[in-house]
């Protein structure tokens with residue numbers, strides 16, 4: 001058994017359980033080390049029955065005062081019993097655990113730990129976990145990891161597996177040179193790994209997390225620096241000239257470009273026609289009109305007889321861009337060919353697309369990551385545009401380089417990131433900012449409400465639909481179980497259909513649906529054949545249906561503010577007044593305060609800044625602000641200080657040993673190479 005063995009090398013793990021681990025992305029034992037807890041549970045000190053208050057999670061040491069009774073309630077098997085200690089009695093109940101009747105002995109004392117809830121007129125412990133007293137005393141006061149789970153995977157399984165790996169396998173040496181570790185007072189690697197999973201106390205856990213976040217940022221920054229170095233030496237093997245067609249396209253658009261769009265277009269045009277390979281980030285708030293800039297760059301490239309590709313994170317988005325670009329080509333009678341390439345196309349369709357790409361028939365290629373797969377052979381690729389760099393990242397950019405191509409690169413991002421952080425994260429890119437929204441936009445009207453407002457919200461949606469508009473309703477993604485995610489949306493749609501008249505078509509969309517079906521639904525929504533779309537966050541990025549004027553988000557408290565801002569950005573994209581209804585089902589004051597920030601402002605930068613102030617540095621495992629970056633633990637906003645350290649450390653390191661040739665940098669070099677190139681070897685050693 002070693003770090004590269006599959007999970008079935010563990011005690012008690014067979015083929016079936018291995019598959020469950022794999023579903024959670026755990027293919028090798030080493031992966032378990034970086035399967036970080038999402039939170040910790042602290043086993044409280046034991047209380048007596050009289051001290052227990054409703055709503056709290058509590059542990060009591062008590063005995064069963066009678067036999068357990070088992071009966072069926074609403075097709076559920078319910079076991080109940082009365083617990084007793086010297087201070088009083090308390091009911092406990094369990095669902096679907098009839099065997100407890102035979103395993104728990106009346107009279108014997110156990111520790112019962114669970115949530116105290118109201119049951120009828122009394123307080124009762126719901127589904128309490130049961131411990132032997134000695135066992136509980138041993139873990140009392142300790143932080144126990146709570147892992148993200150998928151269907152079939154229990155916390156106990158992960159905990160046991162991680163424990164075994166930490167106890168029995170040898171963790172690799174530390175990749176960080178001592179000087180860096182000492183300067184920023186970072187934990188030793190092995191210690192950090194064991195403390196992130198099973199911390200002795202909160203301070204140790206924080207230290208461990210800091211170290212591991214540092215590692216993530218450090219590798220990322222080193223990888224970026226190496227890309228930047230590659231770029232400087234590269235002169236393009238092709239040259240582009242300015243062409244009148246772009247001015248003509250701008251002239252014929254149904255709108256005039258904003259001043260910010262014009263400024264960024266000038267920067268792009270200058271770079272594209274320059275004599276260095278361009279790598280530029282276009283940053284702009286949701287709906288600021290980045291797409292047309294990408295399209296102009298593609299047209300300029302095509303007008304020079306070269307190919308340009310637009311790579312986006314989802315099929316839905318790829319198809320949408322493909323259709324809007326094809327429409328523009330047709331409307332303006334341009335002589336360019338656009339081709340779509342996505343993973344879900346049939347083998348035959350793909351073959352045709354490959355052929356059009358390699359023969360040079362295709363001028364503009366739009367697709368998902370299928371664009372960088374081996375079979376995609378470009379004739380003369382001169383420009384690659386990626387939408388949201390974080391979804392692709394360093395490795396994918398390398399994939400193009402590996403094809404022997406060094407195209408101009410444009411990255412588009414709607415993440416409102418302060419300039420100081422942007423220069424680190426996009427260290428390899430020049431930055432252009434579209435800092436203005438089109439003038440015809442009315443600010444979105446927001447409201448934050450609780451679930452009792454739902455009926456009113458439905459009436460409001462109905463009213464908007466009757467005016468010819470459309471609406472999105474977002475249900476949260478339940479990360480624990482993908483099948484539940486789908487069910488949520490399906491059940492919700494059913495319920496919504498009952499609340500709206502038959503004349504309104506309601507459909508659902510979620511990530512697990514077949515791509516063809518997803519496309520069909522999206523297309524029907526775009527054509528207003530569907531008026532209300534109930535969806536998970538698959539519509540978060542980039543989807544553009546300007547006729548949609550209502551965004552209703554259920555369980556808004558579950559989303560990060562940046563994500564909510566992105567979701568809200570799906571409306572307010574046309575001339576009509578748009579609305580965002582954030583429905584929360586939490587009484588917490590903090591939740592309300594957070595959502596209130598969105599209520600106050602439609603400005604992404606403002607929101608990100610305020611959110612940060614509210615959460616403070618203590619909020620380690622809360623909702624991540626940006627689900628966009630590839631980091632597992634780190635959050636560029638919240639951990640901005642660590643990001644700065646990592647940047648400084650990378651700078652110092654490369655100053656002394658640019659090529660990482662010193663013996664003490666060999667492990668780092670190896671990990672960096674795996675980080676950049678991927679491959680079968682993994683980083684989790």
Ligand SMILES: Nc1ncnc2c1ncn2[C@@H]1O[C@H](COP(=O)(O)OP(=O)(O)OP(=O)(O)O)[C@@H](O)[C@H]1O
Pocket residue numbers: 255256257258261284285286287288289290291292413414438439440541542543544546569570573
């Ligand atoms: N100058 C403009 N005036 C009016 N409408 C515009 C202008 N520029 C773009 N638009 C329109 O605004 C809408 C949003 O633009 P676009 O899709 O480019 O936004 P985006 O910046 O990519 O936003 P997101 O990050 O949300 O995807 C589109 O319908 C687009 O046609």
